[in-house]
Amino acid sequence: MARYVLVSDSTLSYEYRNFPLLDFLPSAPSKAIPELIYRFLRGSPPPAHPSGEAVFAPYGLRKLEASLLRKFQRNEVVVAHEDYLDRFITDDTEIIGVTTMDPLGIGPTTMSYYALFGGEMMAWVRKDWDSLIEKINALRSGKKAKLVVGGPGVWEFTVLRDEIEKYNFDYIVQGEIDDIADMLFEQISEDSIDSSMFQRGYVTYDSSFRRIQKNDDLFIARGITGSSYPRIEDIPEIAGPANKGIVEVMRGCGIGCDFCEVTLRPLRYNSLDRITSEVRTNARAGQTNAWLHSDEIFGYKHGNRFVPNEEALAELFSSVTSIKGVKTANPTHGRISIPAGYPEMMEKLSGILKAGPSNWIGIQTGVETGSDRLAMKHMPNKTMPLRIGPDGSWQEIVWQGVYVETMNYWRPAFTVQVGQEGETAEDEWDTIAMINRLSNSYAGGRPFEFTVTPLVNVPLGRIKSRSLNRNMLTANQLAVYYASYRHLAKMAVRDGYRESRGNFMARLGTGSIISGGGFMMLKYVESVARKNGVDIEKVKKWGVERNVEFSTLASISNA
Numbered sequence: 435m436a437r438y439v440l441v442s443d444s445t446l447s448y449e450y451r452n453f454p455l456l457d458f459l460p461s462a463p464s465k466a467i468p469e470l471i472y473r474f475l476r477g478s479p480p481p482a483h484p485s486g487e488a489v490f491a492p493y494g495l496r497k498l499e500a501s502l503l504r505k506f507q508r509n510e511v512v513v514a515h516e517d518y519l520d521r522f523i524t525d526d527t528e529i530i531g532v533t534t535m536d537p538l539g540i541g542p543t544t545m546s547y548y549a550l551f552g553g554e555m556m557a558w559v560r561k562d563w564d565s566l567i568e569k570i571n572a573l574r575s576g577k578k579a580k581l582v583v584g585g586p587g588v589w590e591f592t593v594l595r596d597e598i599e600k601y602n603f604d605y606i607v608q609g610e611i612d613d614i615a616d617m618l619f620e621q622i623s624e625d626s627i628d629s630s631m632f633q634r635g636y637v638t639y640d641s642s643f644r645r646i647q648k649n650d651d652l653f654i655a656r657g658i659t660g661s662s663y664p665r666i667e668d669i670p671e672i673a674g675p676a677n678k679g680i681v682e683v684m685r686g687c688g689i690g691c692d693f694c695e696v697t698l699r700p701l702r703y704n705s706l707d708r709i710t711s712e713v714r715t716n717a718r719a720g721q722t723n724a725w726l727h728s729d730e731i732f733g734y735k736h737g738n739r740f741v742p743n744e745e746a747l748a749e750l751f752s753s754v755t756s757i758k759g760v761k762t763a764n765p766t767h768g769r770i771s772i773p774a775g776y777p778e779m780m781e782k783l784s785g786i787l788k789a790g791p792s793n794w795i796g797i798q799t800g801v802e803t804g805s806d807r808l809a810m811k812h813m814p815n816k817t818m819p820l821r822i823g824p825d826g827s828w829q830e831i832v833w834q835g836v837y838v839e840t841m842n843y844w845r846p847a848f849t850v851q852v853g854q855e856g857e858t859a860e861d862e863w864d865t866i867a868m869i870n871r872l873s874n875s876y877a878g879g880r881p882f883e884f885t886v887t888p889l890v891n892v893p894l895g896r897i898k899s900r901s902l903n904r905n906m907l908t909a910n911q912l913a914v915y916y917a918s919y920r921h922l923a924k925m926a927v928r929d930g931y932r933e934s935r936g937n938f939m940a941r942l943g944t945g946s947i948i949s950g951g952g953f954m955m956l957k958y959v960e961s962v963a964r965k966n967g968v969d970i971e972k973v974k975k976w977g978v979e980r981n982v983e984f985s986t987l988a989s990i991s992n993a
């Protein structure tokens with residue numbers, strides 16, 4: 435039987451009816467979304483092989499599997515489907531490895547819902563996490579199997595350290611270990627962790643975003659000696675298909691926004707051979723979409739001043755879309771200044787991706803603010819190679835970017851932040867103006883296509899003390915929420931049915947819930963905002979009653 439049983443947090447395994455942005459559904463508070471609706475919107479359970487192994491797994495879990503396969507035999511490592519864990523956890527199991535993204539429900543999107551709904555911090559992500567760990571602990575009871583967790587959500591265990599004893603973890607692994615996971619697993623199995631390779635403790639950040647090292651025997655990270663991150667050539671290729679056909683194009687970012695941890699990691703590009711080979715692995719298993727992951731796709735092999743590398747991007751996209759079985763492809767994240775400044779390149783890339791009315795290219799974009807002052811303070815390079823001032827205001831750059839994207843059938847999913855360091859009421863109303871102007875704009879006779887999700891910056895101290903309630907947001911921040919949800923409700927009505935997938939009943943159910951849910955959410959946000967003194971009529975008109983017209987940017991200085 436397998437020595438190492440790998441499984442993912444179940445919220446990472448569902449398809450969420452392949453509806454844009456519905457992957458964030460588990461971030462919703464469990465008291466706000468009834469279980470019946472939550473289970474319906476998640477869609478069918480992920481597929482399993484007859485053996486009980488998962489057909490698809492989160493990309494990070496596939497990397498862990500690949501790392502273990504460098505040292506161990508195929509029959510010693512298994513990626514299990516959550517529903518069939520009982521077939522794999524036996525007396526021979528040495529380690530159960532679990533990967534997670536938002537186990538305790540304190541990730542940015544989840545927090546943004548708590549800010550609205552208040553009350554107990556119990557999102558669906560946490561409910562599902564608790565039941566998975568309960569199941570694993572029951573199955574390993576009386577056996578030697580150790581429980582080891584890792585993945586991008588591990589920081590949450592460092593924040594709510596006092597709440598995790600009940601999970602009975604043996605170890606929590608922090609950071610990138612794709613190149614040495616095989617050694618770590620072997621050492622954990624043998625109770626002989628080499629302190630020159632691995633240190634006990636975790637890294638956290640202070641209020642000025644400085645790294646702090648804390649000693650804690652429950653946590654394991656790479657040793658202080660040697661590289662803090664794997665070299666790209668030491669990261670193994672996935673050996674099984676990943677959820678949603680995802681493959682990693684690059685790690686790190688380099689843009690340098692002062693609130694973002696990604697930028698602290700070194701920038702590393704996967705080779706085209708590696709990327710296409712992993713896409714083939716996914717395509718052979720039936721994934722028809724290739725989801726090209728990076729934190730900033732337009733930074734792929736970029737030039738000076740973050741000038742996009744058109745040739746490299748075109749080669750990347752065309753190599754991927756020409757793979758047998760791949761029908762569509764889209765990048766996960768990208769900044770808005772590139773569509774704004776490079777419309778011809780976007781047209782070319784859209785042609786390669788076969789973007790069109792029935793193939794909108796979804797991309798997540800952190801716009802963060804409508805304020806020039808805050809953009810220059812917190813993310814001065816995000817506009818590069820454009821510059822706020824010579825190339826227009828931040829709002830003009832964003833407007834131009836969405837104009838070009840809508841013309842070319844790209845649909846950005848924006849996030850805006852409230853509660854940024856140094857933020858004033860004026861900044862918040864700038865963000866409202868930006869959202870309203872975008873929401874009222876057209877390109878080629880089509881309304882601008884974008885979503886906008888407000889996120890709240892919650893100080894870690896406040897999360898730790900659990901002093902979260904509806905007073906978390908000021909009236910002006912609630913006004914930003916209202917403007918965002920007003921646009922989201924408009925999008926839900928426009929796209930709720932059009933973007934639903936499946937048979938007639940599934941489309942009808944999903945479309946109705948999305949459209950109706952968007953309206954109900956708007957009404958809820960409106961009532962919270964009104965109670966807190968927000969002038970709703972003022973929000974609706976802000977930024978559009980002066981009928982400010984943005985047109986194409988005059989030029990790209992020095993680009």
Ligand code: SF4
Pocket residue numbers: 687688689690691694695696697729730769800813816
């Ligand atoms: S561009 Fe995005 S990923 Fe890069 S540092 Fe800024 S916020 Fe982080």
